[in-house]
Amino acid sequence: MSDEYAIDVRGLNKHFGDKHVVKDVSLQVRRGEILGFLGPNGSGKTTTIRMMCGLLKPDSGTGTCLGYDIRRDSAQIKRHVGYMTQKFSYWDDLTIRENLDFVARMYGMSDRLGAVDRTLKGLGLTERSNQMTGALSGGWKQRLALAACMLHNPELLLLDEPTAGVDPGARRDFWEELHRLSAAGISVLVSTHYMDEAERCHKLAYIAYGSLLAQGTSREVIAAQGLITWAIYGGNLAGLSETLQKMPGVEQTVLFGAMLHASGRDGDLLERSLRATAAGTVFRMEKVDTSLEDVFIYKMKESANRSGTGT
Amino acid sequence: MSPLDGFSLSRWWSIILKEFLQLRRDRLTFAMIIGIPIVQLTLFGYAINTDPKHMPTAIIAADRSEMTRTMIATMKTSGYFDIVGELPDEEAGRAALARGEVQFVLNIPAGFTRSVLRGERPALLVEADATDPMATGMALASVNQLVGSVAAKDLTGPLAFLAGGQAPFEVRVHRLYNPEGITQYNIIPGLMGVILTMTMVLMTGLAITRERERGTMENLLAMPAKPIEVMTGKIVPYIAIGLIQSTIIILAARFAFRVPFAGSVVTLYLAVLLFVAANLTVGITMSSLAQSQLQAMQMTFFYFLPNILLSGFMFPFQGMPAWARFIGNLLPLTYFNRLTRGIFLKGNGWWDLWPNIWPLMVFTVVVMAIAVKFYRRTLD
Numbered sequence: 001m002s003d004e005y006a007i008d009v010r011g012l013n014k015h016f017g018d019k020h021v022v023k024d025v026s027l028q029v030r031r032g033e034i035l036g037f038l039g040p041n042g043s044g045k046t047t048t049i050r051m052m053c054g055l056l057k058p059d060s061g062t063g064t065c066l067g068y069d070i071r072r073d074s075a076q077i078k079r080h081v082g083y084m085t086q087k088f089s090y091w092d093d094l095t096i097r098e099n100l101d102f103v104a105r106m107y108g109m110s111d112r113l114g115a116v117d118r119t120l121k122g123l124g125l126t127e128r129s130n131q132m133t134g135a136l137s138g139g140w141k142q143r144l145a146l147a148a149c150m151l152h153n154p155e156l157l158l159l160d161e162p163t164a165g166v167d168p169g170a171r172r173d174f175w176e177e178l179h180r181l182s183a184a185g186i187s188v189l190v191s192t193h194y195m196d197e198a199e200r201c202h203k204l205a206y207i208a209y210g211s212l213l214a215q216g217t218s219r220e221v222i223a224a225q226g227l228i229t230w231a232i233y234g235g236n237l238a239g240l241s242e243t244l245q246k247m248p249g250v251e252q253t254v255l256f257g258a259m260l261h262a263s264g265r266d267g268d269l270l271e272r273s274l275r276a277t278a279a280g281t282v283f284r285m286e287k288v289d290t291s292l293e294d295v296f297i298y299k300m301k302e303s304a305n306r307s308g309t310g311t
Numbered sequence: 312m313s314p315l316d317g318f319s320l321s322r323w324w325s326i327i328l329k330e331f332l333q334l335r336r337d338r339l340t341f342a343m344i345i346g347i348p349i350v351q352l353t354l355f356g357y358a359i360n361t362d363p364k365h366m367p368t369a370i371i372a373a374d375r376s377e378m379t380r381t382m383i384a385t386m387k388t389s390g391y392f393d394i395v396g397e398l399p400d401e402e403a404g405r406a407a408l409a410r411g412e413v414q415f416v417l418n419i420p421a422g423f424t425r426s427v428l429r430g431e432r433p434a435l436l437v438e439a440d441a442t443d444p445m446a447t448g449m450a451l452a453s454v455n456q457l458v459g460s461v462a463a464k465d466l467t468g469p470l471a472f473l474a475g476g477q478a479p480f481e482v483r484v485h486r487l488y489n490p491e492g493i494t495q496y497n498i499i500p501g502l503m504g505v506i507l508t509m510t511m512v513l514m515t516g517l518a519i520t521r522e523r524e525r526g527t528m529e530n531l532l533a534m535p536a537k538p539i540e541v542m543t544g545k546i547v548p549y550i551a552i553g554l555i556q557s558t559i560i561i562l563a564a565r566f567a568f569r570v571p572f573a574g575s576v577v578t579l580y581l582a583v584l585l586f587v588a589a590n591l592t593v594g595i596t597m598s599s600l601a602q603s604q605l606q607a608m609q610m611t612f613f614y615f616l617p618n619i620l621l622s623g624f625m626f627p628f629q630g631m632p633a634w635a636r637f638i639g640n641l642l643p644l645t646y647f648n649r650l651t652r653g654i655f656l657k658g659n660g661w662w663d664l665w666p667n668i669w670p671l672m673v674f675t676v677v678v679m680a681i682a683v684k685f686y687r688r689t690l691d
Binding site: 053055075078079083085087088089090091092103106107108 | 525526527529530532533534535536537
């Protein structure tokens with residue numbers, strides 16, 4: 001079992017005071033797989049990741065990370081896992097080289113200077129290695145952070161919203177790098193808010209209000225929901241959205257700029273309602289594949305209604 | 312263009328309101344705003360006394376008579392001297408002064424009364440621990456006036472002739488340790504503890520809260536480093552800084568202020584290490600409690616205030632009321648001040664210093680236990 005899975009945790013629970021922030025989360029990541037960890041802000045993603053890498057002790061639940069017990073072997077896990085925190089957490093008042101050198105020392109690397117030099121070269125930062133880290137732009141900080149958490153050649157990467165606030169070009173480069181690492185056999189768990197990034201993952205896990213709501217490939221996650229979706233174009237889509245929400249069979253409307261998605265599980269009822277509303281208007285419509293975003297918005301509302309915490 | 316152009320009263324008012332809202336939520340700042348004046352008022356208003364009275368005084372009585380009893384009673388009623396006991400001989404008197412157990416020793420020589428009656432004008436000897444000139448000055452000034460009142464009370468009837476003219480006996484005063492009453496001799500060794508308190512508590516507090524505030528603590532803990540390594544690793548540099556600071560002060564005391572150095576340098580550095588350890592535990596505890604660097608600074612300041620005022624650094628310890636001495640006895644600086652002054656001026660050895668060393672050890676252990684308790688909590 002420990003050979004097949006990089007992460008295999010079952011029934012994780014964590015409370016902060018009387019808040020139950022992670023509820024019965026079970027999660028598996030195969031070796032060499034990229035798992036996208038999705039969910040709204042405050043849904044328990046960071047807490048789950050911290051439990052996996054031994055920074056927090058779960059209140060209940062068991063599991064292994066690279067075959068090491070997450071409760072007992074946190075020292076071993078830390079040695080073989082690269083964890084990139086949500087907030088840039090290297091030292092602004094150290095130079096780039098000093099930061100990398102510190103990390104290499106912490107992991108007790110035998111070829112410390114060589115590893116630092118290779119990393120600097122790989123980043124293309126050799127010339128700037130004596131600059132203060134605080135002076136780097138957001139994109140560079142993110143690249144440095146990834147390189148730093150890769151320095152000790154971890155077998156598993158836990159990346160907490162690594163691309164938040166990074167421009168699209170840098171994000172694309174970042175994902176190419178992740179796929180290169182994955183091809184080399186490194187497992188990755190990456191949390192994100194971007195749907196295009198979610199589509200790039202091998203598997204997805206969706207968490208909301210502390211509960212894991214869906215897990216699988218993006219195709220599986222979408223299919224499991226059984227939503228039929230139509231796209232509508234033209235005219236006052238915001239007004240149309242309000243009207244449609246009152247119609248039978250329309251369970252959800254989502255506005256994507258110049259396009260409105262209307263979804264429901266009863267395809268015929270949905271189509272009748274849409275045709276009735278759009279008849280004799282400027283609106284054009286067509287049936288489309290349900291997107292991940294439709295599914296996740298649907299799931300979030302569903303769990304909010306169930307737990308009574310949403311609006 | 313006038314800076315008031317386009318000044319909007321309502322905008323201005325909303326900024327004021329916002330500031331008050333934030334101030335009210337920032338509990339610690341609010342507590343400081345209220346707490347500091349109250350603490351200062353209490354300390355300066357009630358605790359601090361620049362005309363200290365009730366100084367512990369021991370008596371070596373080799374002669375007992377109506378007159379010596381009157382002398383002792385008069386000293387008591389002056390308010391400056393509290394008679395705490397009798398000592399067998401001069402040697403015991405010196406030892407009690409060296410350990411700081413008493414501020415004064417009144418020595419009544421054998422045959423004193425007979426000498427007075429013979430009109431030989433003998434002398435009473437008062438030995439004083441004059442380390443802190445402020446603590447002894449007023450009391451010693453009062454002593455010779457007391458002679459007159461003793462004479463007026465006891466030398467009546469046939470002895471009245473002794474009361475007239477010159478005083479029937481005199482009081483000779485020995486100011487030990489700081490005979491010239493030079494304030495610097497007292498302040499400079501004391502300053503060492505004050506500076507160490509300030510830097511040790513503040514620097515460790517900031518060093519640890521800074522990691523937390525910037526989010527780098529999480530990164531540190533995600534690496535294989537153990538919490539104990541992180542903690543101690545962050546603290547050791549400040550021990551070095553404490554030793555450097557102490558060295559600067561010792562050198563300045565020696566060469567710039569010419570403070571006599573009667574004790575052992577090794578003893579002094581060991582005392583410094585112990586005191587640094589005590590303060591580091593305070594710093595660690597504060598950094599566990601403080602949410603931000605600002606809070607750590609506020610807490611340090613709050614801790615620093617009673618240390619300055621109640622430790623005997625600025626004002627004589629014995630002159631304070633019992634409750635203030637009680638608080639002072641909880642502060643490591645109180646003991647360290649006695650250690651540095653004892654080593655510098657009195658040349659105290661380990662035996663004399665011990666009464667002020669064990670409290671520092673107890674303090675360190677107790678606060679360390681508190682620090683460990685709170686530290687665990689902040690990790691999870």
